[in-house]
Amino acid sequence: MFQYEKMLQYPIHIKTPNPAAAKYIISQYGGPDGELGASLRYLSQRFSMPWPELQGLLTDIGTEELGHLEMVGTLVYQLTRDLSPAQVVAGGFADYFVDHTTGVYPTAASGFPYTAASMQSKGDVIADLMEDMAAEQKARVTYDNILRMSDDPDVIDVIRFLREREIVHFQRFGEALRLAQERLNSRNFYAFNPSFDRIG
Amino acid sequence: MNLRNYLDGMHGDIPTPLSAAPGETGAAGLQNGNAGPEQNGRTVRGAAPGDLPRRAPIAMTYTPLQREPENTFAPMQALERGTLFPGLDLPLCNNYNAAELARTPMTETQALCFAAHELGLYLDTHPEDEEALRAYRALRQAANEQTAEFSRRYYPLTTAQNTGSSARYVWVDDPWPWQRGASGRQ
Numbered sequence: 498m499f500q501y502e503k504m505l506q507y508p509i510h511i512k513t514p515n516p517a518a519a520k521y522i523i524s525q526y527g528g529p530d531g532e533l534g535a536s537l538r539y540l541s542q543r544f545s546m547p548w549p550e551l552q553g554l555l556t557d558i559g560t561e562e563l564g565h566l567e568m569v570g571t572l573v574y575q576l577t578r579d580l581s582p583a584q585v586v587a588g589g590f591a592d593y594f595v596d597h598t599t600g601v602y603p604t605a606a607s608g609f610p611y612t613a614a615s616m617q618s619k620g621d622v623i624a625d626l627m628e629d630m631a632a633e634q635k636a637r638v639t640y641d642n643i644l645r646m647s648d649d650p651d652v653i654d655v656i657r658f659l660r661e662r663e664i665v666h667f668q669r670f671g672e673a674l675r676l677a678q679e680r681l682n683s684r685n686f687y688a689f690n691p692s693f694d695r696i697g
Numbered sequence: 698m699n700l701r702n703y704l705d706g707m708h709g710d711i712p713t714p715l716s717a718a719p720g721e722t723g724a725a726g727l728q729n730g731n732a733g734p735e736q737n738g739r740t741v742r743g744a745a746p747g748d749l750p751r752r753a754p755i756a757m758t759y760t761p762l763q764r765e766p767e768n769t770f771a772p773m774q775a776l777e778r779g780t781l782f783p784g785l786d787l788p789l790c791n792n793y794n795a796a797e798l799a800r801t802p803m804t805e806t807q808a809l810c811f812a813a814h815e816l817g818l819y820l821d822t823h824p825e826d827e828e829a830l831r832a833y834r835a836l837r838q839a840a841n842e843q844t845a846e847f848s849r850r851y852y853p854l855t856t857a858q859n860t861g862s863s864a865r866y867v868w869v870d871d872p873w874p875w876q877r878g879a880s881g882r883q
Binding site: 500501502503504505506507508509510511550553554557558561567570571574575578627641644650654657658659660661662664665666668669671672673674675676678683684686687 | 750752754756757758759760762763776777778779780782785786787788789792793794796798799803804806807810811814815817818819821822823824852853854855856857873874875877878879
């Protein structure tokens with residue numbers, strides 16, 4: 498089961514509200530490469546993943562991603578605090594505001610609501626770990642793009658932290674794939690699926 | 698690498714070593730030829746941690762294992778940089794968090810918890826690394842003590858630590874983490 502810790506993984510103190518920034522940062526809350534999809538992907542893939550190291554890694558990274566979801570939600574919440582209706586309109590926030598006020602809702606920056614169609618749990622060790630490595634890269638690029646559009650140090654420091662976590666996780670999933678390769682037949686990695694097929 | 702070299706590589710060593718930061722992640726085994734052979738149809742990891750397999754079949758991708766972490770950031774700097782490991786610290790356009798986080802009981806707690814978690818992820822894929830395991834246990838113990846001390850002095854960080862003697866159920870009280878100033882109040 499899960500137990501809540503009443504703290505963020507990394508501190509967040511936004512001094513200046515910025516609804517325009519909140520509108521694109523929310524993509525890492527509910528967008529196609531966001532933290533909700535990351536945590537659901539890893540925590541769901543665990544069940545069919547063979548070998549204890551890989552189950553442990555998916556559990557630990559998936560749990561960390563829930564903490565990142567909380568961090569991105571905190572960014573959106575603090576960036577949209579104390580807005581006047583005029584600031585909502587001037588900040589380009591009206592289309593989000595009309596549906597959600599300043600509630601935090603899992604959506605992509607485009608307005609497309611969170612969908613599990615942007616992730617996969619394939620039940621195959623190679624396919625799932627490759628998906629995880631790609632997911633970390635896609636999230637890293639999203640944070641790259643957020644950094645390119647941000648000028649508030651209070652936001653930038655947090656995004657840099659989250660971006661760096663994607664790189665560490667990419668390395669770990671790559672190592673997980675190596676551990677899987679060592680347990681498969683290197684003459685034919687695709688001879689069977691250790692999550693499903695029973696050999697011998 | 699041209700195609701000829703690549704095909705040659707299928708029958709021996711991979712010809713081109715991957716670039717890697719010395720002492721962090723690496724593929725030195727490709728150069729000194731100490732990568733392991735195949736045994737019983739399984740590719741055996743190189744002799745040194747981080748090495749790529751000597752025989753690396755096509756239609757697969759290979760990540761060098763991170764070597765034993767000799768140099769690590771101190772917990773607070775690790776939190777600032779987003780990793781415990783200098784070799785994995787790869788910022789966009791070389792812009793990293795230069796400003797130091799304010800030292801508060803909360804950020805000290807966050808730093809120790811982060812460092813222990815980060816080393817835990819390393820151990821997930823390196824469960825036999827005894828040196829890292831010793832460092833992990835020391836970090837985890839420090840994080841546990843810091844969390845318990847914070848909960849005694851300020852407010853419970855988990856429901857398990859919500860065991861004070863006040864007349865009120867203080868778990869519900871501010872600050873919740875998303876509130877501005879939650880990390881700086883203590």
